[in-house]
Amino acid sequence: MKNYFKTYPNKEGFFEGYGGAFIPPVLELEMKKITDAYHTISKSHNFIQELRSIRKHYQGRPTPVYYCARLSEKYGGRIYLKREDLNHTGAHKLNHCMGEALLAKHLGKKKLIAETGAGQHGVALATAAAYFGLECEIHMGEVDMAKERPNVVRMQILGATVVPVSHGLKTLKEAVDSAFESYLKDPENTIYCIGSVVGPHPFPMMVRDFQRVVGIEAREQFFEMTGENPDNVIACVGGGSNAMGIFSAFIDDEDCQLHGVEPGGRSDKIGDHASTMKFGTPGIIHGFKCYTLQDEKGEPAPVHSVASGLDYPGVGPEHSMLKDMGKVNYDSVNDQETIDAFYELSRLEGIIPALESAHAVAYAIKVAQEQPQKSILVNLSGRGDKDIDFVVETYGLPKN
Known part of the structure; x- marks a missing residue:
C-alpha cells in the first residue's frame, strides 16, 4: 500500500492534476530554496525537537x-x-505559523509577510514573529478589518504592520494579491507565509504537514x-x-x-x-x-x-x-x-x-x-x- 503523504504531492507539487507552481521566474529560485530547506531542515532532529517543545510549552x-x-x-x-x-x-493557525517562522529563521529571513481574512492567521503569524524576533507585515482587506477589529488590534499590539487593502471587494482574495506584490519586492530577505493549504508549491504541502x-x-x-x-x-x-x-x-x-x-x-x-x-x-x-x-x-x-x-x-x-x-x-x-x-x-x-x-x-x-x-x-x-x-x-x- 502506498504511503499517502509520500505520494502526494509529487516532486513538482501536484496532487494529481491540481497544485503546482505557476509563478514569475523571479520567484522560481526562491521557491526552490524554500522547498529544499523544508525537505532537509524540517526533517532534522533539532528542528523537530524545537517545534515539539514550542507546541508543548508555548x-x-x-x-x-x-x-x-x-x-x-x-x-x-x-x-x-x-x-x-x-x-x-x-x-489552529499557530500550528503552521510557528513551523513556517522556524523555517524562516533557519533560512536567515528577516521578515514574514502574509495575508489574512478573519485575522486569525495574521494574529498567529504576528505571534510567531514576536517569538522569533522577526519583522511582520500583514495584508488585510478593509471590509475584513472592520468586521474583525479585535484581531487587527491584537496584530498591532504584537508588533505587526497591518496593511489595509482597499481595491476590489477589499476581502481575502485582494489581501492575497497585495501580500504577493509586497513579497515580490524583496523575496531574498522575506518569506511569504501563506495562511492555508493554498498557493504555489511547497506551501500546500508544508501547511498540511504542520497541521x-x-x-x-x-x-x-x-x-x-x-x-x-x-x-x-x-x-x-x-x-x-x-x-x-x-x-x-x-x-x-x-x-x-x-x-x-x-x-x-x-x-x-x-x-x-x-x-x-x-x-x-x-x-x-x-x-x-x-x-x-x-x-x-x-x-x-x-x-x-x-x-x-x-x-x-x-x-x-x-x-x-x-x-x-x-x-x-x-x-x-x-x-x-x-x-x-x-x-x-x-x-x-x-x-x-x-x-x-x-x-x-x-x-x-x-x-x-x-x-x-x-x-x-x-x-x-x-x-x-x-x-x-x-x-x-x-x-x-x-x-x-
Whole structure:
C-alpha cells in the first residue's frame, strides 16, 4: 500500500492534476530554496525537537477532544469537538505559523509577510514573529478589518504592520494579491507565509504537514475516549488548512466519512457564496491550480461569507484532488444556519465558536439528526471572540 503523504504531492507539487507552481521566474529560485530547506531542515532532529517543545510549552498542545453532551442530547448523534480554539492565539493557525517562522529563521529571513481574512492567521503569524524576533507585515482587506477589529488590534499590539487593502471587494482574495506584490519586492530577505493549504508549491504541502498534528492528536484521543474511530469527521473549508489537518489522520479509513463544509452564504447566486467545490471549475489562482469560482471572463468571481476566513474563490489543491477521488463529501451551510449554530454551541455548551468553525457545527447538527446512532468529530478550528461584535450588531441576540 502506498504511503499517502509520500505520494502526494509529487516532486513538482501536484496532487494529481491540481497544485503546482505557476509563478514569475523571479520567484522560481526562491521557491526552490524554500522547498529544499523544508525537505532537509524540517526533517532534522533539532528542528523537530524545537517545534515539539514550542507546541508543548508555548502553544499548549495537545488540545483536548470534548464530548458535547447537551448538544448531542438535543439533536441526536454523539458530537465531539477537537478544541483548536484552546490552542494559543485561539485557532489552529499557530500550528503552521510557528513551523513556517522556524523555517524562516533557519533560512536567515528577516521578515514574514502574509495575508489574512478573519485575522486569525495574521494574529498567529504576528505571534510567531514576536517569538522569533522577526519583522511582520500583514495584508488585510478593509471590509475584513472592520468586521474583525479585535484581531487587527491584537496584530498591532504584537508588533505587526497591518496593511489595509482597499481595491476590489477589499476581502481575502485582494489581501492575497497585495501580500504577493509586497513579497515580490524583496523575496531574498522575506518569506511569504501563506495562511492555508493554498498557493504555489511547497506551501500546500508544508501547511498540511504542520497541521497534521491536529489529526494525529484527535485520532488517538477519540479512540482513547470511545474505543473506536469516529463515524464522521467534519471541518469547515475555505482554503482548507484546518480540514486537511484533521482529515489527514482518517483519509485511509473507509468506515469514516469526511465532510468539508463550505460557506453557502446568502444564496446560490454568484457573489453571494463561496462554495467553490459545489459551483467551481478547475482553474489557476495565486500560483496554483484548483477548483475556483470564476466569472464569465474566467476571472476569480466575487464571493461572500459571513465568516471572513472562508470568503475565498479557490480551495486547496489537495481538497480538489480528494473531491475528484470521492474521499471527502463537500457540502455547504448558509449564513443563517451558521449564526444559529454559533448561538446553539454558545448556549448549550458554553463554547463561543469562530464563525468559520460554526459552519462545521451547523453541518454536524444536520448529520446528527440524520444519523442519531453515529459519532461525529468536529474540528472546532477557532474561538469566536473576534466575531461577537459583528454577530450581535448584524444579527442581534437570540430570544431566550
